[in-house]
Amino acid sequence: MFPVDSSVVEKFSQVKAVYFDLDDTLCGYWTASKAGLRTAFDQNPVEGKTTDEMIGVWGQVFREFSPELKDQTKLFHEYLTSGTVTRTHQMQLTLLRVGIDDMELAHSLSFAYMVERDRNLKLFPESLETIQRLRIKYPLGLITNGPADIQNQEVDTLGIRSYFDNIFIEGEMRIGKPHASVFEKAANAVGLLPHQLLMVGNSFGHDIKPAIEYGWVTAWVRRDTDVPPSSANIGPEPIPTSGPMPDLIIGDLAELLPLLGA
Numbered sequence: 530m531f532p533v534d535s536s537v538v539e540k541f542s543q544v545k546a547v548y549f550d551l552d553d554t555l556c557g558y559w560t561a562s563k564a565g566l567r568t569a570f571d572q573n574p575v576e577g578k579t580t581d582e583m584i585g586v587w588g589q590v591f592r593e594f595s596p597e598l599k600d601q602t603k604l605f606h607e608y609l610t611s612g613t614v615t616r617t618h619q620m621q622l623t624l625l626r627v628g629i630d631d632m633e634l635a636h637s638l639s640f641a642y643m644v645e646r647d648r649n650l651k652l653f654p655e656s657l658e659t660i661q662r663l664r665i666k667y668p669l670g671l672i673t674n675g676p677a678d679i680q681n682q683e684v685d686t687l688g689i690r691s692y693f694d695n696i697f698i699e700g701e702m703r704i705g706k707p708h709a710s711v712f713e714k715a716a717n718a719v720g721l722l723p724h725q726l727l728m729v730g731n732s733f734g735h736d737i738k739p740a741i742e743y744g745w746v747t748a749w750v751r752r753d754t755d756v757p758p759s760s761a762n763i764g765p766e767p768i769p770t771s772g773p774m775p776d777l778i779i780g781d782l783a784e785l786l787p788l789l790g791a
């Protein structure tokens with residue numbers, strides 16, 4: 530990463546609080562998701578299909594289903610409270626795609642997937658030490674999109690709740706990133722100005738682009754493991770060739786420590 534431009538060093542010297550995204554920033558969500566799907570389909574075999582084929586079909590359905598979710602008002606409101614209904618609905622759609630109409634199997638797959646995904650969820654190797662060191666000097670916060678029950682379950686599975694002064698979950702706020710109100714709420718919680726806030730996240734569209742627009746300092750985390758099962762790409766999200774750019778692009782959270790004097 531080094532040498533870093535002196536203007537970036539100057540911007541980081543103004544930071545007084547740090548906000549992190551959760552999934553694929555602090556922990557390997559897609560790695561856990563893929564392991565969870567594998568075990569779920571191994572334990573609940575679908576006639577005539579291999580586990581790999583079913584993971585592929587799940588990914589295809591996910592790619593179609595998740596962008597539509599926010600337009601399906603009733604389903605989206607249920608999703609904000611609990612991931613169960615949409616997760617099971619997606620399993621049902623996955624089975625229907627291979628000609629199987631079996632709600633009981635969809636429920637079994639959905640439950641096994643949730644349990645195994647949670648069991649496989651791990652912090653990245655440097656995450657804990659990074660937040661432990663930053664916490665001595667800065668108030669820390671989490672801003673995470675997703676259902677209230679699942680995001681809280683993840684925070685507790687990872688054992689990181691006590692490190693964060695503020696935790697903002699889309700499902701609890703009923704609104705998520707990239708909406709301005711979420712970033713305003715986070716700024717108000719620590720009583721700081723936008724240029725005193727650092728956003729660290731893996732999603733350019735949800736974490737980084739809005740934070741740049743709202744005047745925050747930004748560190749975009751790009752890891753090789755950050756690939757959903759639905760993605761045709763084999764690596765992390767491509768770097769945009771135009772438009773606003775983050776202050777920093779990192780592959781490891783520990784790269785933040787020297788810039789933040791921690």
Ligand SMILES: [Mg+2]
Pocket residue numbers: 550551552553554730731732
């Ligand atoms: Mg993320």
